[in-house]
Amino acid sequence: MAATIExxxxxxxxxxxxGWRELRRLSQLELANRVEVSTRxxxxxxxxxxxxxREMVLRLAEHLxxxxxxxxxxxxxxxxxxxxxxxxxxxPSMLAIRTTLRRLLKAHEPYPALVIDRWWNIVEANAxxxxxxxxxxxxxxxxPVNALRLTLHPDGLAGRITNLAEVRAAALTSLQRQxxxxxxxxxxxxxxxxxxxxxxxxxxxxGPTEVVVPLNLRHEGRDLSLLTTIAxxxxxxxxxxxxxxxxxxxxADEATGEFLxxxx
Numbered sequence: 001m002a003a004t005i006e007x008x009x010x011x012x013x014x015x016x017x018x019g020w021r022e023l024r025r026l027s028q029l030e031l032a033n034r035v036e037v038s039t040r041x042x043x044x045x046x047x048x049x050x051x052x053x054r055e056m057v058l059r060l061a062e063h064l065x066x067x068x069x070x071x072x073x074x075x076x077x078x079x080x081x082x083x084x085x086x087x088x089x090x091x092p093s094m095l096a097i098r099t100t101l102r103r104l105l106k107a108h109e110p111y112p113a114l115v116i117d118r119w120w121n122i123v124e125a126n127a128x129x130x131x132x133x134x135x136x137x138x139x140x141x142x143x144p145v146n147a148l149r150l151t152l153h154p155d156g157l158a159g160r161i162t163n164l165a166e167v168r169a170a171a172l173t174s175l176q177r178q179x180x181x182x183x184x185x186x187x188x189x190x191x192x193x194x195x196x197x198x199x200x201x202x203x204x205x206x207g208p209t210e211v212v213v214p215l216n217l218r219h220e221g222r223d224l225s226l227l228t229t230i231a232x233x234x235x236x237x238x239x240x241x242x243x244x245x246x247x248x249x250x251x252a253d254e255a256t257g258e259f260l261x262x263x264x
Contacts, residue, residue, distance in 0.1 A: 011077060012048050012077060013045075013052065013057060013074055013077040013078035013079075014045050014046040014047060014048045014052075015046070015048075016073070016074055016077055017045060017046055017052075017057075017060055017061075017064070017074065018046040019183075020061075020064045020066055020070075020183075021046075021064060023180070023183055024064055024065065026064075028042045028043055028046070031060070031063065031064070034063040035056075035059050035060060035063050037056075042060075045060070051078070051079075052078060054075065054078070054080045057071075057074050057075055057078050057080065058071065058075075058083075061074055065181075067181075067182055067242065067243070068084045068236070068237075068238075068239045068242045068243075069084075069086070069118075069239045069242075069243070070182070071083075071084060072084050072086075072239065084237060084238065084239050084242075085237070085238045085239065086238065086239035086240055087238055087240055088240070089123055089124075089240060089244075094238075094240070094241075097233075097241055097244075098124075101115050101124055101244075101246070102124065104246060105124060105125065105126035105246075106126060108126060108128070108248055109126050109127055109128055109264065110127070110128055110260045110261055110263050110264040111128050111248070111249050111250055111251065111260055112125075112126065112128030112129055112131050112132065112226075112248075112249040113125070113126050113128060113246065113247065113248040113249065114126070114129060114147065114246075114247050115244055115245070115246050115247075116147050116244070116245050116247060117240075117243055117244060117245075118182070118184070118187075118243035119146070119184075119186050119187060119190065120146050120147045120148045120149075120175075120190065121144035121145065121146050121147070122144070122145045122146070122147050122150075123144075123244070128249070128260070128263075131217070131219060131224075131260075132150065132151070132157055133150075134219070135159075135160070136150065136153075136155065136156045136157060137153075137155035137156065139155070140153055140155060140156050146190070147247070148171055148175065148190065148194060149190070149193070149194070151167070151171065152164075152167075152168055152171060152194050152197050152198075153197065154197060157217070158197070160217055160218045160219065161215065161216065161217055161218075162216045162217070162218055162223065163213075163214070163215075163216045165198075165201045165202070166213050167213060167215055167216075168194075168197065168198050168201060169198075169201070169213075170213040171194070172191065172194060172195060172198065175187065175190065175191050175194065176191060179191055212227060214226060214227055214252045215227075215228065215249070222255075222259055224251075224255075224256045224259060224260075225251070225252035225253050225256050226249045226250065226251060226252055226256065227249070227250045227251075227252045228247055228248065228249050228250070229247070229248050229250070230245050230246065230247050230248075231245070231246045231248070232244065232245055232246070
């Protein structure tokens with residue numbers, strides 16, 4: 001599945017659908033039952049003996065949980081026009097989305113919050129982002145700023161994270177799941193890069209009383225502890241919107257909360 005866009009378009013739609021089915025670890029029978037067609041029909045589609053209709057491509061893609069970006073590629077490979085728009089976040093049609101995001105980011109201050117795209121590039125952030133950019137190498141702050149690289153790079157935030165091995169292990173596990181879900185070669189490259197930073201880490205196992213992995217950070221002589229949540233838009237119909245994630249940080253203890261509120 002890890003192919004360039006050009007290679008994807010050159011491959012028949014049946015081959016691409018088979019790749020997504022295998023990625024989801026479904027048999028032809030299981031997929032056929034979900035889509036309510038015969039196993040023979042699924043087989044014919046995958047081998048190219050039957051050309052799927054536009055509606056069938058979309059039904060198969062939905063039951064295979066194919067990302068919107070890749071659904072457009074499936075449609076193109078099948079000889080159909082894409083149906084999902086991919087507007088720039090700064091285009092007039094995205095005004096409502098931009099307004100919503102900026103309200104969410106502003107309302108979350110003084111705690112840090114940022115909006116990231118599919119590849120973990122920061123597209124919006126509130127004033128609290130300064131907590132993470134202090135003292136990092138300027139090269140890491142050149143657009144597009146990648147949130148994971150900023151966090152885990154030796155010249156980034158990593159030097160101030162006091163539980164770096166735990167944070168890195170959690171980030172790599174999450175990214176690995178994303179790579180498996182999307183088969184995105186850019187995400188795979190990012191994962192390979194970040195894993196190299198962890199070459200000297202020993203295996204990390206959560207303690208019996210741990211609920212989540214906090215981000216424990218040394219900042220201006222203080223030890224801060226943060227928890228993070230990630231939110232997405234519900235029922236998106238645009239590729240860009242479907243890939244946006246809002247990462248919000250919260251104080252994990254009262255001392256951290258008091259310090260962050262004092263920055264206001």
